[in-house]
Structures are given as structure tokens and as C-alpha cells.
Amino acid sequence: MGMLQRILWNNRGEFLEGLLVTAEISLIAIAVAMAVGLVICLVRMYCRPLRWLALLYIEFCRSTPIYVQLMWVNYVWPELFGWPQSFFAAGWAALALQSSGYLAETFRSGIEGVARGQREAALSTGLSPFLTMRWVILPQAVLMMTPSLMNQFLVVVKSSCLVSVIAVPDLMYRALRLTSIWFEPIEILSFTAFLYVAIVFALSAAIKWYSDRLRSRYA
Amino acid sequence: MLGDWIQAVTGSLFWEYRRILLFGLATNFYVFLLSAVLAMAMGLLACLARLSPLRAIRWCGTFYAELFRNTPEYVLLVWVHFVPPLILTLLLRTRINFSPLFSAVVALGLAASGYFTETFRAGIQSIPRGHVEAARSTGLSGALTFRWVILPQAVRKMLPEALNQFISLFKSTTLVSLIAVPDLMYQVSMITQEQMRPMPLYSGAAIIYFVIILCLSALVRKFSEGWRAVGRA
Numbered sequence: 001m002g003m004l005q006r007i008l009w010n011n012r013g014e015f016l017e018g019l020l021v022t023a024e025i026s027l028i029a030i031a032v033a034m035a036v037g038l039v040i041c042l043v044r045m046y047c048r049p050l051r052w053l054a055l056l057y058i059e060f061c062r063s064t065p066i067y068v069q070l071m072w073v074n075y076v077w078p079e080l081f082g083w084p085q086s087f088f089a090a091g092w093a094a095l096a097l098q099s100s101g102y103l104a105e106t107f108r109s110g111i112e113g114v115a116r117g118q119r120e121a122a123l124s125t126g127l128s129p130f131l132t133m134r135w136v137i138l139p140q141a142v143l144m145m146t147p148s149l150m151n152q153f154l155v156v157v158k159s160s161c162l163v164s165v166i167a168v169p170d171l172m173y174r175a176l177r178l179t180s181i182w183f184e185p186i187e188i189l190s191f192t193a194f195l196y197v198a199i200v201f202a203l204s205a206a207i208k209w210y211s212d213r214l215r216s217r218y219a
Numbered sequence: 220m221l222g223d224w225i226q227a228v229t230g231s232l233f234w235e236y237r238r239i240l241l242f243g244l245a246t247n248f249y250v251f252l253l254s255a256v257l258a259m260a261m262g263l264l265a266c267l268a269r270l271s272p273l274r275a276i277r278w279c280g281t282f283y284a285e286l287f288r289n290t291p292e293y294v295l296l297v298w299v300h301f302v303p304p305l306i307l308t309l310l311l312r313t314r315i316n317f318s319p320l321f322s323a324v325v326a327l328g329l330a331a332s333g334y335f336t337e338t339f340r341a342g343i344q345s346i347p348r349g350h351v352e353a354a355r356s357t358g359l360s361g362a363l364t365f366r367w368v369i370l371p372q373a374v375r376k377m378l379p380e381a382l383n384q385f386i387s388l389f390k391s392t393t394l395v396s397l398i399a400v401p402d403l404m405y406q407v408s409m410i411t412q413e414q415m416r417p418m419p420l421y422s423g424a425a426i427i428y429f430v431i432i433l434c435l436s437a438l439v440r441k442f443s444e445g446w447r448a449v450g451r452a
Contacts, residue, residue, distance in 0.1 A: 063432040064425055065390040067397075068404060072425045075417035161291045165397060172294060185301040193290060193298045200289040 007187045011178055015195070018171035025088065025170060026157045029095035033152070036096065037103030045108060054104070061101025066159045070094040074166045091163035091170075098159070099152050106152070110145035111137060143218055147211040154203050161196065171195065232419050236410055243403035244427070250323050250392045250400065255385060257328030262335025269340050280336065287333030292391050296326040300398045323395035331388045338384060342377030343369060379443035386436055393428065403427070 008015075044054035061069075073094040077084060084090045114137045122136040123129070164173035175192035179185050225231075233240060268280030287295070300322035307315045317325075346369050354364040396405035407424045411417045 059433060060429055063436060064429045065393040065432075067393045068421075068425050068428050071404065071408075072421045075411070075421050079418045158289075158291045161293050162394075164293075172291075172297075176297070179301075186305055189298050189302050193294050196291055196294050197286060197289045200291070201285060204289065 003184070004187060007178075007182055007184050008191055014174045014178060015171065015192075018169065018174035019195070019199075021168065021170040022157070022160050022172075025092050025095065025163060025168065026153070026160045029092040029156050029160070030099060030153045032092065032096035033099035033103050033156070034149070036100040038107055040100060040104040041107040041111070044104065045111065058101045058104050061098055062105075064098075066094065066098050067162055067165075069097055070162055070166065073097065087163075087166045087168050090166060091160075091168040095156050095160060095163070099156055102152055102155075103149065106145050106148045107141075110141035113144050114140045143214065146214060147207065150207040150210070151204075154200060154207065157203065158196075158200055232410075232414070232416070233423050236406070239406050239410070240403060243401060243406035246400060246402040247389070247392045250320070250327065250395055250402065251385075251389050253324040254328035254331065254392070255388055257324060258331035258335050258384075258388065261329065261332035262339055265332065265336040266339035266343065269336065270343065284333045284336040287329050288337070289333075290330065292327065292330045293394055293397065295330050296323065296394055296398060299326040299329075319395070319398045319400045322398055323392075323400045327388065327391055327395070330391065331384060334384050334387075335381070338377050338380045339373075341380070342373040345376050346372050375446065378446065379439070382439040382443065383436075386432060386439060389435065390428075390432060 040054050040057055043050050044058070047054075064072075070091070073084070074087070074090040077090070077093070084093055118136055118140070119132060122132040127135070160170060161172040164170055164176060167173065171192060175188055179188045182188065265280045265283045268276050269284065271277050271280070300317060300319070304315045304317050350368055350372070351364055354368040355361075359367065392402065393404050396402050396408065399405065403424060407420050411420050414420070
């Protein structure tokens with residue numbers, strides 16, 4: 001018990017700050033991924049001449065391992081685009097890159113999943129295409145894609161531990177640093193693994209509960 | 220700058236180091252094969268546990284699947300590489316180390332086995348009860364029913380899903396470079412340190428993985444569509 005207290009409790013600040021960085025980078029990444037994914041999805045669906053580009057982007061994001069993307073963004077993008085200049089930005093950019101590909105497909109299947117008749121009925125009652133999108137298609141599409149959107153957030157949280165590799169001070173990074181300071185891997189790494197499992201499990205249970213409630217209420 | 224791009228696309232730097240890089244890629248496939256076997260074996264065991272009539276065993280299977288599905292692979296990889304050898308060292312009072320390859324296979328295998336458990340279970344539970352009852356009432360034993368009635372149908376049901384899991388497993392094998400298993404990414408980072416030209420090397424690595432995984436998933440898609448078209452799934 002003394003050992004646990006010395007290592008874990010006395011370093012609780014480190015763990016907490018690491019958790020905050022993990023939360024921060026995951027939230028930024030999913031927000032950016034949603035925005036980029038939406039744009040890509042609209043290009044893929046409604047912009048014929050650029051369709052192939054959107055498809056290439058989606059396939060690249062989905063078919064490249066996240067770790068490879070992280071290294072690529074971190075080492076190649078600064079040379080290529082002059083951005084990102086910080087590890088933190090490279091971290092969320094890579095996480096967002098991966099997710100935006102998946103989300104573009106999620107958005108597409110959500111929009112395409114709304115029955116054609118709905119759109120035709122809305123247009124024939126005199127709603128403009130924009131109003132049809134806003135009041136008829138979007139509400140149903142959002143309802144349909146909310147569960148996969150939230151699951152993508154879970155994937156982001158799970159992969160976010162990789163940003164420790166490029167020295168973003170998230171939970172994993174701090175755990176590895178504490179391990180090298182104290183050399184007590186058993187306590188520190190097991191506790192960290194436990195934290196990750198508990199967070200991801202709690203999130204996935206919450207998502208399941210919320211999706212079930214959405215479904216039973218509206219569908 | 221432009222020269223770097225040309226090098227990334229034409230792969231002249233890659234050609235120079237082709238031996239090491241090919242060996243790295245082979246390591247990726249080697250880790251993938253070994254951990255796939257482990258994942259399927261553990262997944263099958265846990266799936267049988269989840270279908271057991273005893274609640275305690277069922278609970279163990281669920282716990283196992285949830286534990287490994289919810290652990291990030293990198294965290295599991297680091298944990299397996301550092302913690303169990305130390306615990307064994309303390310218990311057995313002799314120094315024990317896991318080789319990076321061993322830790323990599325165990326960690327990736329366990330992480331994937333959580334997903335396989337669910338895939339197998341869904342496949343087996345999708346077989347209508349009536350089939351089992353019909354088989355049993357014609358006099359087949361429990362084992363024979365499983366072997367000749369449940370398994371052939373379940374395998375067809377879960378094959379597309381399982382193939383997708385294999386692809387994600389292959390994608391995770393890039394992580395093993397972080398504990399110094401000499402896979403493609405590891406070799407690329409070593410060469411980068413020597414050449415100080417990350418741009419063509421990391422772009423080239425990304426392109427290689429992209430092409431391999433794109434081909435694999437195209438194959439999987441074609442295969443599962445054909446499978447569905449003949450009405451087997």
C-alpha cells in the first residue's frame with residue numbers, strides 16, 4: 001500500500017493532466033474530423049469533377065494505419081505545407097485525418113439512407129432544396145448516423161495514446177515518463193492500462209445506452 | 220523539395236534500401252500471421268466460454284472480450300512487453316525478458332482476440348435454434364451437430380466480418396516498431412536517422428501500406444460480395 005501511495009497517489013497530478021491532454025486532443029480531433037468529413041462527403045456526393053479526389057482521400061485515410069499517418073503528418077507535413085509546427089497539432093491532425101475518411105462514409109450512408117420518397121414528397125409540397133435538406137433529410141440522417149459518429153469518437157480516444165510517440169504529453173506519455181523516473185512499471189503501467197480500459201469501457205457503455213434510447217424514442 | 224517528391228513516388232531511395240525494407244515488410248506479415256493464429260485460438264476459446272451454460276464461465280468470457288476490446292493496442296503492447304516479464308522475474312527469482320517479437324505477437328493477438336470473440340459468437344448465434352433441434356432429433360450427438368450443422372453455416376456468416384478484422388490486425392502490426400521489432404516502419408525510421416530525409420521515406424512507407432491494404436480490402440470486398448451473391452451468407 002505504501003508503494004502504491006508513493007507512486008500513484010503522489011503523482012496523481014501527472015495522471016490527471018495527462019487525462020486532460022488525452023481528452024483535449026480527442027475532442028479537437030473528432031471536431032476537425034467531422035468538419036472535414038462533411039466537406040469530403042458533400043464533394044463526393046454532389047461535385048462530379050472532384051469526385052475521384054474525394055474517393056482517393058477517403059480510401060487513403062481508411063487504408064493507412066494510424067501510426068503511419070501520424071509519422072507522415074509529423075515528419076512530412078511541416079516540409080510539405082509548413083504546418084503543423086507543434087507536436088500537439090500534428091497529433092490531432094493525424095487523428096482527424098484517419099477519422100475524417102471514416103466519417104465521410106458515415107455521413108454519406110446517413111444521407112443516402114433517408115428514403116428517396118421523403119425528399120420527393122418534401123420538394124413537391126413546395127419546400128426549397130435547402131429547406132428539404134434542413135428539415136426533412138438532415139434530422140433523419142443525423143438520427144441514423146449518431147451511433148457510428150459516437151463510435152468513431154471511441155476509436156479516436158483509443159488511438160490517441162499513440163500521440164505519446166511524438167511527445168505529446170498525454171496520459172500514455174506521462175505514464176512512460178513516470179516509469180522511466182521511478183522504474184516501477186508494474187504499478188504505473190498497469191494503472192495506466194486500467195485507466196484506459198475504464199474510460200473506453202465507460203464511454204462505450206454510455207454510447208450503447210444512448211443509441212438504444214435514441215432508437216426506442218424515434219425509430 | 221520536388222526532388223524529394225519524385226523520390227517518394229519513384230522510390231529511388233527505397234530501391235537503394237530494398238533489402239532491408241523488404242525484410243521489414245516480411246516481418247510485418249510474419250507478426251500478422253502469428254498473431255492472427257493466436258487471436259483466432261483465443262477468440263474461439265472465449266467465444267465458447269461466452270456460450271457456456273454456466274453463468275460464471277459465461278461471465279469470464281464476456282470479461283475477457285470486453286477487457287481486450289477496450290484496451291488501446293499500444294498500451295497493451297507496452298504493458299505486455301514490460302510488466303509480465305517483471306512479475307515472472309519476481310515470482311521465479313530468475314531474470315526473464317520477452318523478446319520484442321514475442322511481446323508483439325502476444326499483445327496484438329490478445330487485442331484482436333477480443334473482436335474475434337464477438338464475431339464468432341455472432342456467427343454461431345445466428346444459426347436458427349430449429350436447425351440444432353432438427354439435427355439433435357435425427358440422432359446427431361452434440362459434437363456432431365456442432366461440426367456438421369452449426370459450424371459450416373456459422374463460418375460462412377462470419378467470414379466477411381472476420382476478414383475485415385484480419386485487415387485491421389494487419390494495420391496494427393505497424394505498431395510493433397515501437398518496441399523495436401524490425402518491421403517496415405522501424406526500418407524507415409532507422410534509415411531516416413541515417414539519411415535525414417524523412418519526406419520521401421515516410422511518404423513512401425505510407426504509399427506502400429496504402430497500396431497493400433487497399434488491395435487486401437478490395438480482395439475482401441470482392442470475395443464477400445461473391446459469397447453473398449451465391450446466397451451463402
